[in-house]
Amino acid sequence: MRKLGLILTGVCLVVLLGLTGCAGKEKKTDAPGKETGTVPVLTEEDFHPGNATVFQTEKGYYYYGAREPGFRYYDSATGKDMYLCNKPECRHDGNEFCVATNEKYVIERIGMYGGRLWATAVEETDTQFLFHLISVAPDGSELNEYVTYLTIEKTGVIPGSHMGGSQLFLHRNVALIPLGLMGDDGTGTTKYYGAAVIRLDTKEVTYLDEEPFSVEYEPISNITAHGDYFYYCRKEGKKTVLHRYNIKDGSDEIHKLLVGFQGNYIVQDDNTIVYTKSGNYELCVFHRETGQNEEKVKLTEKQTVFYSDGTLGERDVPYEAVDIETDGEYIYVRDQYVRKVQHDENFNEVEAREEADIHIFDRELREVVWLNMAEVMKEYAKELRSDTEDFYYYFNRYMYYEKDAVYCMLHNVRDTSGDPVYRCTRESFLSGNPDFELAMICK
DSSP, X not given: OOOOOOOOOSSOBOOOOOOSOOOOSSOOOOOOSOOOSSSOOOOOOOOBOSOOSOEEOSSXXXXXXXXXXXEEEEETTTOOEEESOOOTTOOOSSOTTOTXXXXXXXXXXXXXXXXXXXXXXXXXXXXXXXXXXXXXXXXXXXXXXXXXXXXXXXXXEEEOGGGTTTOOEEETTEEEEEEEEEEEOSSSEEEEEEEEEEETTTTEEEESSSSSEETTSOOEEEEEEETTEEEEEEXXXXXXXXXXXXXXXXOEEEXXXXXXXXXXXXXXXXXXXEEEETTTTEEEEEETTTTEEEEEEEOEEEEEEEOTTSOEEEEEEEOOEEEEEESSSSEEEEEOOEEEEEEOTTOOEEEEEEEOEEEEEOTTOOEEEEEEHHHHTHHHHTTTOOTTSOTHHHHTTOEXXXXXXXXXXXXXXXXXXXXXXXXXXXXXXHHTOOOOEEEEEEO
């Protein structure tokens, strides 16, 4: 039974789990696909991030329900949304045999890799916390407790998913899982960090540091991968340092970026890293082979100004990059959200609008287009917002970029019907006129 007191976010996560043989009286739930055997087919697939909201396949989407907790599948052709469990007559009520809602585990993060779904899960017994990497058949037929990568005694230390722990990053048959734990050392709350490395072909478990976790370790963050390497950031004093971990031999090297690097970066290729510095107002490039850093682009945009004589003009103003991402070809730089208000001569508010800008650059760091996503998604968001709530809350954390598509999720904790996920082609997004259409609704 699920007892663990984790602090989990209210967003939908792609995931699944299950055992065998559900009991109940309801009609059998359909489930997608076919699955034979229980041995995962491992492939040399590239990096899969551990923070996506939904995972698209050829026929539908996998996700984890926030309002109707459990692993779910959405069929694009029929619009049918179902629990991911193909056990006959299952009630999907948390019973121990249900693939979708089994309360034995607390699911933290998920991934889709090698034709299967994977999840980090915590099991609580009377004396221990068991951290499992779970592999699940995509038709909802079975769960495989693939490996237990950490076991801790219940001596005042508990998992802390809200601290960034137990995320899941999959790349070239290796899983990287940051750990976040917390406890009381007698003087107050203490935080412990670490990271597990799991080789999926052999189930070998190692750790990024000498010990699985420690109060002396800084958390790892901003994780990505390219080639035979995981990249991650870690604080060293007041500086943020970029590491490159070799998944073949376990070696770890540090890249010396310019002062002012705060953890926002993308890996363009084996030799090139693009990052921001100086309060995130500038795009820089690091060339790994030579160790050279270049300051390439000042992040500025045109701003309309009102002069004292009543005329209008424009000026260049710097903008701060909140995040930088890539789809492998284009670079997406997300601006700070701002709410701009205009007043009349008596200083009464006459107009207010939100700006949540995304600036898109090509590989040469030439800006291709600049979109105000608050304006783009305004019509879609009307049903989700009230007069007292900012648009930023709904979408800014939920943008995902693929080679042929861009996804945007609008999230509202007050709406019990679900969170809509919109999709447009990358081509239309790059044109500055994205043609978003409803892809699905996460329950």
